Amino acid sequence: MFYECPKCKRRWEYPLAECPYCLVPLEKAEGKAAKVVGAVKVSIPTLLHPNVPYYVLVLEDERGNMWGYKSEKEYKVGDVFAIEAAKDPDAVGIWRVKYDLNEALVKVLELIGGIDIDSGSKVVVLPTMAAASHAYFRDNTSPEFLSAILRLLLDRGAKAENIVVAGQSFDDIPVVAMAQKAGLIAAGARFNVNALDLATAEFVKNGYFEIAKHVAEADLVLNLAIGKMGKAVASENLFRALKKENYLGQKYLSSDAEILAQLEPLLKNMMVLAEAESVQRSNKLTTFMGLVLSGRSSRNVDRVFNEVAKSFKLPETIKDTVLPEVAGRTIKEVQYQAEIY
Numbered sequence: 001m002f003y004e005c006p007k008c009k010r011r012w013e014y015p016l017a018e019c020p021y022c023l024v025p026l027e028k029a030e031g032k033a034a035k036v037v038g039a040v041k042v043s044i045p046t047l048l049h050p051n052v053p054y055y056v057l058v059l060e061d062e063r064g065n066m067w068g069y070k071s072e073k074e075y076k077v078g079d080v081f082a083i084e085a086a087k088d089p090d091a092v093g094i095w096r097v098k099y100d101l102n103e104a105l106v107k108v109l110e111l112i113g114g115i116d117i118d119s120g121s122k123v124v125v126l127p128t129m130a131a132a133s134h135a136y137f138r139d140n141t142s143p144e145f146l147s148a149i150l151r152l153l154l155d156r157g158a159k160a161e162n163i164v165v166a167g168q169s170f171d172d173i174p175v176v177a178m179a180q181k182a183g184l185i186a187a188g189a190r191f192n193v194n195a196l197d198l199a200t201a202e203f204v205k206n207g208y209f210e211i212a213k214h215v216a217e218a219d220l221v222l223n224l225a226i227g228k229m230g231k232a233v234a235s236e237n238l239f240r241a242l243k244k245e246n247y248l249g250q251k252y253l254s255s256d257a258e259i260l261a262q263l264e265p266l267l268k269n270m271m272v273l274a275e276a277e278s279v280q281r282s283n284k285l286t287t288f289m290g291l292v293l294s295g296r297s298s299r300n301v302d303r304v305f306n307e308v309a310k311s312f313k314l315p316e317t318i319k320d321t322v323l324p325e326v327a328g329r330t331i332k333e334v335q336y337q338a339e340i341y
C-alpha cells in the first residue's frame with residue numbers, strides 16, 4: 001500500500017498521519033496489478049534468510065509505485081506478479097507486516113477467502129489470555145492486534161454492539177485480571193464493544209461438548225492466537241469456548257489432539273488469526289518475526305507457525321498434523337531459526 005499527498009503528490013510506503021510538506025491527510029494509492037521490473041537471484045544464505053536460492057524482485061504497479069519483494073519462485077523482468085488465494089479451505093495464509101498491521105490483516109484474510117459480515121452479523125472475538133502480564137511479554141494477544149481486528153470489523157460494517165470480546169480462565173487467575181494487565185480492556189473500550197467472561201455465560205450441548213452459546217450462535221468467531229514457539233496457541237485457545245468442567249472431563253478421557261479433531265468440525269464459523277510480529281520463544285523471551293497468519297483450522301495455523309519459526313520441539317497436540325497448503329508467502333521465504341536469532 002502507498003499513501004499519496006493529494007496536494008503535492010509525494011508518496012510514502014507507510015501510513016503517515018499527514019504530508020510533512022503540506023500538512024494535509026494522505027490518501028491511499030493502491031495499485032491493482034504489479035509487474036516485475038527487476039530481479040536478482042541470491043545464492044548465499046544468511047542467518048535471517050537461510051533458504052537459498054531466492055529471488056529479490058523489484059515490483060511496479062500501474063500507478064508507478066515500486067517496492068521490493070523476496071520470492072522463492074523465479075521471475076523474469078516483464079513478468080506479471082500476482083499473489084493467489086488458497087484453494088484448500090483448510091489452507092493457511094502467511095503475510096508479512098510491513099508498516100501497517102491493518103493492511104496486513106486485510107491481505108491475510110483475503111488469502112483464505114476473506115470475511116463476509118454486515119451490520120447484522122454477530123461476531124465473537126476470542127483473544128489469547130494466558131497470564132496477568134504486560135503486553136510486551138507477549139503471553140496474551142497484544143492490544144495493538146485486538147485494536148486492528150476491531151477496526152477491521154467496524155470498517156467492514158459490523159456494529160460495535162454486535163461484537164463481543166470473550167475469554168475464560170481455566171486456572172486461578174481471573175480472566176478480568178489478565179485482560180486488564182494485558183491492556184485488552186482498554187483496547188476494547190475504545191471501540192465500545194462488549195466484554196464477556198465466558199465462565200459466567202450460557203453453554204449449549206453439541207455431541208460430547210458444551211460450547212459457549214455466544215460462540216455457537218455467532219456468525220463469525222475470530223480466534224486470535226499469538227505465536228509461541230513450541231506451543232499450539234490457536235488450538236489451546238479454542239478450548240476456551242468450552243465449559244471448563246466439560247473440557248477437563250474430555251481431557252481426562254482423551255488427548256488434546258483427539259478433542260480438537262472432534263471439536264474443530266463443530267465450529268464452522270471460526271477463523272484463526274495468529275499474531276506473529278513479536279512472539280515468544282520456548283524460553284519465553286520475545287523475538288521479532290514480523291508475520292501474521294490466518295486459517296480456518298487452528299491445528300494447521302499452529303503447525304505452520306512452528307514450521308516457520310523452526311521451533312525446537314513441536315507441541316504434542318499437533319505433532320501428527322501434516323503441513324497444509326499455504327498461500328501468500330511460502331514457508332521457505334519467511335522461515336529461519338527464530339528460536340536462536
Ligand SMILES: [Zn+2]
Pocket residue numbers: 005006007008009010019020021022023
Ligand atoms: Zn504534500
